[in-house]
Amino acid sequence: MKRFFLLLILGTLAFSCSSDSDSGPALSDTPLAKVEFDNSNFGIYKGVFLGSSGTVLININNDGTLSAILNIDGSSSTYTTTETATLNSAMVGLTFTNGSNSFDFSVTENGGDPTVSNINISGHPNATIKVLKEFHNVLAKCYVGSFSGDDSGLFHVVIVDAVVDGIAKSDDGVSAFNTDGTLIGTSITGVFEGGTFSGTSSGNQISGTWQNDFGESGSWSGTRKL
Template sequence: MKKLFILFIAAATLFIYTGCGKSGSNKDPDYTCATCITKPEAKVANDASFKGVYKGVLIGSTGTIKFDVNNSGTTITATMTIDGVTTTLTATVIAQSGQNPAYISDFNGTLNGQPVTIKFSVGSGGQNPVVVSATVPGHTGITFVLVKETSTALIEAFEGTYETTKPESGTFNIILSRKLALWGALARKNGSTEVDNDANGTISGDNLVREGITIATISGDALAGEFTDGNNKKVTLNGKRTL
């Protein structure tokens, strides 16, 4: 896909910005994601196909997910990490060339000895990748945001937190492409079951920008920032790349 925002959830603003943002003091500036790649895994032959690599973040606890749909062979699997525990899920439907209108399959596996099922759907050209439903014991109400990686645009996932002087705190997980200069996020307040899935914006240099305001700055595999919301409360973000 040429424009990542087509795949990000775009709607209302998660925060209302009224003042200037600034880069924050990174809590771990020397952090490096040892398992993260630096070049796209996606093959050029799959750039306009339902085949390929799809990456995302999740909230319902916190974590990441990556789908491999025949990217470099016949493998169709999903690798999900939630609260630091990783599981590999296997598709039940074989992908066929010319899949129309969409490829849809359950991905089954186990997590902590319990059965897991994730239903994944994507359009024939790789558009609109979504998790239709998810059954993960101990993690109800999981929300995902997914993006298709292409051979020229690496997709990265950051897991993080936010705090405000309201006071309020919660999870803030970001999916982004530095190549396409776009980002999207999921957020959930601690103690709440509601997930905000409408935060998105652009990347200018190393800065995550929303409506002209810098909300965080990326430094290697970490990000941090501060800005003022519409209630004149300071919001602080911190995150680390995990995929």
């Protein structure tokens, strides 16, 4: 009888460990950004990829290197550049490449208005990337998700402090559209062209509802991936 209970306990522990590992790697709650770069063009920028689904992490000399990690549908690729960056100077069109794939990164001298343009990723036409700057004491969190209801598609956002910035695209659409919102406590409110969305944040999950000017509505949800 004692052996039976021992085997039962061991089996339960093994199942628990397996379930934990299946949930994927743990996400860090510690910012990578360094305090000395909070008000400069240097530092860490994190964002979401739409044209399929994924995330991006751009390192502008946060640790002395210029690099980017793009994760699309679970496949990770490292991008580099032969160009240089100067502290406290605006960057326009810093090109990151990986083989024949590439994208340009631009940002102001104090880290404002980071943008990614001229995206050329094989197998992902009309791709869009939205990024925000991370701070030494404010983590940038990237959520990958979808929306459904009277319309359906992809819904990805980046949250830094109270700022909710993202991109979405209908399943039958060609171009992505921007989403802009705020996070107050656990409550999310925002707008997109021709509509609004609202919801809540709980742990690594976000979810809520949306509606547009045509009387269409539905729900949305996302899971933190970076």
